[in-house]
Amino acid sequence: MRIVEPPGRVPSARERPTPGKPSRGRWFGRGRLRLRTQVLLLQCAVVAVTLATAFAAFAYFNEHRLDREYQLRALAVARTVASEPSVRRAAAEFSAANARPGSGAAHTGRATLAAGPAQTVAEAARARTRSLFVVVTDDKGIRLAHPERAQLGKKVSTDPSGALSGHEVLARHRAHLGDEVVAKVPVYAPGSTTEIVGEANAGIAASAVQAQFLRTLLGGLGWLALALLLGVAASAMLARRWKRLTLGLEPEELAGLVQEQEAVLHGIGEGVLALDSEGRVTVVNDEARRLLASDAAPGRGIEELGLTPRVVQALRSPSRGPVMAAVGERVLVLSSRTVQRDGRDLGTLLTVKDRTDVESLTRQLDAVQAMSSALRAQRHEFANRLHVVSALAHGGHLTETADYIDTILGTGRLAEELPGIDAVHDSYLRAFLTAKAAQARESGVTLLIGGATWVDGTLAAPVDVTTVFGNLVDNAIEAAQHGGRAAAFVEVELMTEGTTLLLTVADTGDGVPPGDGSPAHDVFREGVSTKDHASVVGGRGIGLALARQIARTGGGDVYLAEPGGPPLTPELPDAPRTFGPDTAPVTGGAVFVARLHDVMEIPT
Numbered sequence: 001m002r003i004v005e006p007p008g009r010v011p012s013a014r015e016r017p018t019p020g021k022p023s024r025g026r027w028f029g030r031g032r033l034r035l036r037t038q039v040l041l042l043q044c045a046v047v048a049v050t051l052a053t054a055f056a057a058f059a060y061f062n063e064h065r066l067d068r069e070y071q072l073r074a075l076a077v078a079r080t081v082a083s084e085p086s087v088r089r090a091a092a093e094f095s096a097a098n099a100r101p102g103s104g105a106a107h108t109g110r111a112t113l114a115a116g117p118a119q120t121v122a123e124a125a126r127a128r129t130r131s132l133f134v135v136v137t138d139d140k141g142i143r144l145a146h147p148e149r150a151q152l153g154k155k156v157s158t159d160p161s162g163a164l165s166g167h168e169v170l171a172r173h174r175a176h177l178g179d180e181v182v183a184k185v186p187v188y189a190p191g192s193t194t195e196i197v198g199e200a201n202a203g204i205a206a207s208a209v210q211a212q213f214l215r216t217l218l219g220g221l222g223w224l225a226l227a228l229l230l231g232v233a234a235s236a237m238l239a240r241r242w243k244r245l246t247l248g249l250e251p252e253e254l255a256g257l258v259q260e261q262e263a264v265l266h267g268i269g270e271g272v273l274a275l276d277s278e279g280r281v282t283v284v285n286d287e288a289r290r291l292l293a294s295d296a297a298p299g300r301g302i303e304e305l306g307l308t309p310r311v312v313q314a315l316r317s318p319s320r321g322p323v324m325a326a327v328g329e330r331v332l333v334l335s336s337r338t339v340q341r342d343g344r345d346l347g348t349l350l351t352v353k354d355r356t357d358v359e360s361l362t363r364q365l366d367a368v369q370a371m372s373s374a375l376r377a378q379r380h381e382f383a384n385r386l387h388v389v390s391a392l393a394h395g396g397h398l399t400e401t402a403d404y405i406d407t408i409l410g411t412g413r414l415a416e417e418l419p420g421i422d423a424v425h426d427s428y429l430r431a432f433l434t435a436k437a438a439q440a441r442e443s444g445v446t447l448l449i450g451g452a453t454w455v456d457g458t459l460a461a462p463v464d465v466t467t468v469f470g471n472l473v474d475n476a477i478e479a480a481q482h483g484g485r486a487a488a489f490v491e492v493e494l495m496t497e498g499t500t501l502l503l504t505v506a507d508t509g510d511g512v513p514p515g516d517g518s519p520a521h522d523v524f525r526e527g528v529s530t531k532d533h534a535s536v537v538g539g540r541g542i543g544l545a546l547a548r549q550i551a552r553t554g555g556g557d558v559y560l561a562e563p564g565g566p567p568l569t570p571e572l573p574d575a576p577r578t579f580g581p582d583t584a585p586v587t588g589g590a591v592f593v594a595r596l597h598d599v600m601e602i603p604t
Contacts, residue, residue: 043235062216070209071170074202075183077129082187082200086117091198092189094138105142113152118144135201163199179206271352277345291352324542331355420449426458443481450493461599471543472505472592479509484566491586501596509589511564524548555597562591
């Protein structure tokens with residue numbers, strides 16, 4: 001994602017070109033090839049060097065192969081001539097004559113040698129095999145057969161000792177006929193396999209070998225050109241793919257983006273998690289790992305991150321607005337969106353904000369507002385009572401005034417409006433219950449304290465208790481208010497056992513409807529709510545999940561004891577019903593139970 005700077009922005013010191021150092025525009029504009037062109041040229045150079053090396057090896061091995069092939073061909077010709085009986089007899093006769101003074105091939109006329117059997121056989125073999133020459137000598141190296149008659153009776157121009165010693169010789173050298181490929185074999189006396197009486201030489205012109213070599217190279221050049229074209233085409237495709245993978249950015253730009261990304265990701269107070277189009281992590285900072293309680297790392301799939309279902313849903317279904325989620329003891333605000341460039345889907349970006357402290361302060365502010373409303377109501381009624389006392393006193397009705405004051409002092413405001421609160425000794429819980437009772441009255445619901453209530457200690461963790469208890473009571477008040485029963489009641493019971501506080505909240509609402517499984521399971525899942533999600537920013541379904549997580553963190557739990565249900569028949573508005581500490585408990589709606597460990601201080 002490239003950042004477009006607003007007009008008039010002053011570049012930072014890092015962005016301003018340094019004297020003596022070319023600026024980014026100069027390097028990427030006129031003075032330097034772009035990365036795509038560099039990759040293409042480099043790949044073409046690699047392909048060219050590789051093919052040239054391969055072609056050189058091909059030429060080297062083919063040259064030696066052709067030399068060997070033509071030497072073996074000359075060897076076959078020489079063996080054939082040396083094995084001819086007439087050639088063996090002629091060589092044996094001249095070798096025997098060499099022992100007599102003034103005799104032998106060197107003293108024989110050329111005409112005689114040209115008409116001899118050795119010359120006849122050698123010339124026939126040369127013509128038949130199209131060899132450069134076929135030569136036969138005696139045991140002194142004197143030519144008995146040669147393509148040129150002037151060379152008959154003369155000693156060969158190359159060393160004949162190898163063949164005359166019984167070895168077959170393959171060589172390439174330059175003689176009076178030019179460059180040649182030569183094979184030399186010994187000629188044995190008739191009927192003998194050990195007596196050497198001469199040698200037979202066969203040679204092929206090196207020009208023939210060269211011509212064959214050039215024809216082979218030309219064929220190889222055709223394949224070389226084809227391979228070069230394929231290599232260049234593949235390099236062009238690779239450069240194009242490189243450009244697409246790097247989004248057209250140059251190496252310096254990529255390095256700058258990485259540095260800026262690291263600085264931004266680890267310098268902000270929000271968690272950032274980015275996934276590619278296949279659901280694998282591409283970017284994640286330390287804050288995201290901390291808030292999501294995950295060991296996410298680049299390259300890992302979304303299923304391997306250990307995220308809660310609410311977070312996974314936010315990643316897989318990006319939405320425009322924020323989403324609330326509970327992870328551990330934290331309340332998080334998630335914002336997810338898809339990232340696109342040039343119409344191509346690059347994945348999903350998730351930003352995570354910690355709202356735990358804000359949520360706690362919100363709960364406490366709600367309690368303060370509720371208590372403030374209760375105090376305003378008390379102030380209003382207290383003013384009314386003072387007016388009555390004032391009127392009675394000014395009217396001279398002293399007896400009635402005294403009786404009225406005794407009535408007020410005998411009952412008390414809290415005892416009159418919230419029976420059973422005397423069983424709660426903690427001042428924080430008393431104020432909280434009084435405030436919730438006032439809040440319930442404003443909603444047309446009566447809050448009752450159950451007869452089994454007994455709290456003789458003081459709170460050690462008021463914030464946790466307020467969060468859990470407040471969620472349960474708020475849900476019960478709303479359920480009773482919108483339930484189908486005519487009488488709207490909420491009953492709470494608080495009991496302590498050492499440092500453990502047991503809370504029970506029942507209402508007369510329509511109960512918890514069954515979900516995909518049991519209602520006791522679904523109601524605590526993030527995002528599950530029977531209320532309107534659109535009425536709250538970030539959606540509903542976070543309160544009960546958060547309450548359970550807080551309770552389980554301390555070793556306790558929150559569970560649905562009874563799901564309840566709507567009434568079978570509508571109740572009459574004037575149906576006489578009495579509730580209180582000494583009457584039957586509130587029934588019909590849902591019953592939630594919370595067990596909170598280590599939240600009370602044992603009284604001394």
